[in-house]
Amino acid sequence: MSTVVAEKPNTASSAKLVLYRLLARYLTALAARPLRTKCITSATLLFLQETLSSRLSGSPKPVLPAKGTALRTYVPIQVWGLLRELGVGEKNFQMAAYGALISAPLSHFFVNFFQKIFAGKTDALSKILQIVAMQLIQSPITALAYISSMAVINGARSPEAIKKTVKAGYFSILKSMWISSPIAIAFAQKFLPAETWVVWFNLVSFTMGTFMTVLIKRKQLALQAQAKKQNKE
Numbered sequence: 001m002s003t004v005v006a007e008k009p010n011t012a013s014s015a016k017l018v019l020y021r022l023l024a025r026y027l028t029a030l031a032a033r034p035l036r037t038k039c040i041t042s043a044t045l046l047f048l049q050e051t052l053s054s055r056l057s058g059s060p061k062p063v064l065p066a067k068g069t070a071l072r073t074y075v076p077i078q079v080w081g082l083l084r085e086l087g088v089g090e091k092n093f094q095m096a097a098y099g100a101l102i103s104a105p106l107s108h109f110f111v112n113f114f115q116k117i118f119a120g121k122t123d124a125l126s127k128i129l130q131i132v133a134m135q136l137i138q139s140p141i142t143a144l145a146y147i148s149s150m151a152v153i154n155g156a157r158s159p160e161a162i163k164k165t166v167k168a169g170y171f172s173i174l175k176s177m178w179i180s181s182p183i184a185i186a187f188a189q190k191f192l193p194a195e196t197w198v199v200w201f202n203l204v205s206f207t208m209g210t211f212m213t214v215l216i217k218r219k220q221l222a223l224q225a226q227a228k229k230q231n232k233e
Contacts, residue, residue, distance in 0.1 A: 027195055038108050038198060042099035045206045050092045053210050057217035062089020094153045102145055107201070110138040115194055127189050131182050139181060143174040180208055 029037045054062070061084050065072040071090055072080070083089070118130045144166065151165035184204045188197050 023199070026199065030198060031195070035105065035108050038104040039100040041198075041202055042104035042107070043096040044099075045202060046095040046099035046103070046209075047092050049206055049210050049213065050095045051087050053213035053217060054087050056210070057214045057221065059217050059221065061085070061087065062091065065090040091153060098149045098153065102149055103142075106142055106145055107198075110134070110142075111197065111201075114138070115197075127186070130189070131185050134185060135178055135181060139174060139177045143170060143177055147173050176208075176212065180204070 026037070053059075064077075064080050064084065065075075069090075071093060114130055114134055117133075118126055121127075121130075147166050147169050148162055151162045154165075156162045156165055184201060188200050192200055
């Protein structure tokens, strides 16, 4: 009597199949409702980015939202206590709002704009011109929107305070975009179909954003520790 030996499921193949199915569903949603899908994606990634960067940088747990604010008024204090233990604070929701209301619509407009202009143009010169055009048009506007929004999220309320923040950090943000963006675009042009560009740029943005935010948070913690040490002396 022969014995039938059941094959062990291939975990790697199963995970890959699930990943492909999720990607297919995401691309379907992206094709059907592009702007809404991008807004939800950007909000989710920026929410997670803030949480992950806080943990990786060793930042203290976030403080509760101030009394009288919408988040404190409509969200029970018990829920905030649980969120705080998970490393989630008011800034997570502010970053998500920035992603949904500013970052995603800007990206949606520019990606469509440049893909229409350079549609069907696959020669080397057209690819170079696309990269240059995106750096000269998209990057400066995106950098301005980002640093202005971060100024407001971090407490700037007057036009003067926002301008001061923009002057202090605009060109460093723009420089980092000019370094990372051409590489990401060139990779997409070479290896990826146009419909997957959004996924690729989201992945690059999440990775680079998390890395930069961790560095900034660690620098802030070091400055705070140095200030406390000087005050004690």
